[in-house]
Amino acid sequence: MNAMPLFGKKYDPRVTQKYSIKETLGRGAFSEVVKAQDRETGTQYAIKIIDKKQLKGKEEALQNEIEVLRKVSHPNIVKLYEMYDDKSKVYLVMELVCGGELFDRIVEKGTYTEKDASELIAQILGGVNYLHSQGIVHRDLKPENLLCYSKEDSKIMISDFGLSKIASEPETMPAMQTACGTPGYVAPEVLRRQPYNQAVDCWSIGVIAYILLCGYPPFYDEEDSELFKQIMKGTYEFDSPYWDDISDSAKNFITHLMELDPKKRYNCEQALKHPWICGGMARTTNIHSTVTEQIHKTRARCNWKRVGNVVVAMQKMKLLMGQVHKEHDNDTTKSDAAEDKTTTQGATGGPP
Template identity: 45%
Template sequence: MGRGNSKVMPEEAKTGYASVVRSLVAFTRARGVKDEAEKKRKSFWFGGNGEKRQGKERRPSKSQDIGDKGQRVKAKTYKDKFDPRVTARYDIKALIGRGSFSRVVRAAHRGTRRPYAIKMMEVEFPEGREVCAAELTALRRVSHPNVVRMVEVFQFPHRVYMVLELATGGALLDRVVSKGRFMERDAAKAIKMVLAAISYLHGLGITHRDLKPENLLYYHPGANSKLLVTDFGLATLRDVESERLVGSDGASVDTSRSLRSACGTPEFMAPEVVQRRPFSSAVDLWALGVIAFVVLSGSAPFEDESRAKLSRAIVRGKYSFSGDPWPRVSDPAKDFIARLLLVDPRARLTADQALQHPWVASGAPASSSAAAAADLYRPISRNLRRRASRDSSRGPSRSSGSGPGRRVSSMATGLM
């Protein structure tokens, strides 16, 4: 979505299948050097630019030098755009992400030197105000280990600056391909953290509406890092007591539009969203089912370069556990996905019920079955490569379609 009548919401995320494959290539080249893969990864919204290299550094090539200069110029350009009241408290370091209405920079608090991410949002136009209001409404209410934390906010007539905790561990799929070994227990651990966040959010009446791997970021590169749910630009908030949808100013919002509009990332949209039927927080559980499918296989249950065909596939809810690595995936894992990818939202597991599912609750221990003990890394990485190759072959036209990092606005009309 852009200014005027544009119908595409924030730009395509920088961490999609293509960036996952770049991480995979980086890992392959640096196999045996554990930290190298971490340095290669980049996150779209809150990811860091990597740690300083230790030991002797190679002299950068001419192209690298030009790139570094360009990055410094960009950082300075966006630093100059920041309000002096923000730069008085924070030292702007580098630009690390961008969207249609926002720019994200890495910054350091001038007093404590602690690192943060600052999201500068343009709110001059209605679409930008809508996205900003949704994110502020949600983040002002939340405090959970698996939800990105907002530290403070600077609000001005045309811009809003959100200071957020900085996550440097990379996006979910980046972590999958950088490990070099990936089993069901790794997937179950990640899904359990996301479910903990969803359960908490739904308890507050918050529906995220744009859950996808790119919006799930690790706090740090370590093996025991927590996973954070980020990007609440499409979130809705329902007052649990009065059952009314509320805006950031506490005023009621027209639910006929907010709870019927088609918005989100097409491949992760629930059937009721695609059909513009009234929907509930169950849409987040459908999205989680798609995420679990992708994490365990490297492919999506519903995908097609035609948005119309993709929509029909989602509405039918037909998918299959065929092809590699599904024969190596356990039945409990497949059952977990099947209980989320149900066309009838009333039949889906709730977040609390999903947390109690045996596959999640047990952490998919490797000893439970031969399938759960299988290393899924090779088939997952191969499927991700194939997906990236298909997307690249489609060329520029793909950008107007249903790519995994593409969101459509509540005014989108191309899904039916």
């Protein structure tokens, strides 16, 4: 049965003449994604339908996504095939990716090993390395934006380029200063309000790798201001017993990506050459039960800090960053002993 059109309005006849609209795959505040079939070839696609009226004030994110998707072509990046535009809607005809979010797939698996995690991270690194070679910084890498190609194929597909930055010349990527991203995955230099570059994506991949190996995030606090302080200090642990069966090579890999100094942080090419990725150092012990148990607990606790409105998230981040820096400036007048006491009171990442 065909899906009900977004907000009860009809679809553009140019779209319905070429595609048979099937069921709705998902809906957001200003868009819906439907499954569609090419009437001539039978090929299935996903069509993202954006309501322009609802999108008002957020046009830049849509323009970014379209610009990136038109520019790129990589096995681990969702493809954009064509676009339709009318007075009320924008239609993006995209590759159908229906395997679900990465972490959901891990939970559904019967077995899951460190080697599996290594292979997943290698795919992400490959896709992001390609983006960087094209002068594109994603700036919002997180589990929700990593999809599995299908139920049968666990190929990783990177999506959602609304916050991406594109350089006119890939070789001369300019420093960026816009505060954007998702709390928990954002790099410390962004929170410090320092100029930053593509190294922010590598930090985010480090956070994702950490979660893939234990099921919980390296940084966590109910208050984002406290979370940001943790990230800026780079304070995280490989807690026992959750990390006892994880190799030293995996921990070494993570520390190179979650390096506070972006100049010392591994880039994608360096990370792809790490022994944990390409040297057979990843263990094959089944860690499925431990990881999935922690994923369930973490989701119940903080729901991965999901944010539906990117603009609101960015504004909130700017305000919180100002608050964090103000508190930090006040803290510098305190004694070293008082400062030590303050840093040990906040809840760090760790298991739920």
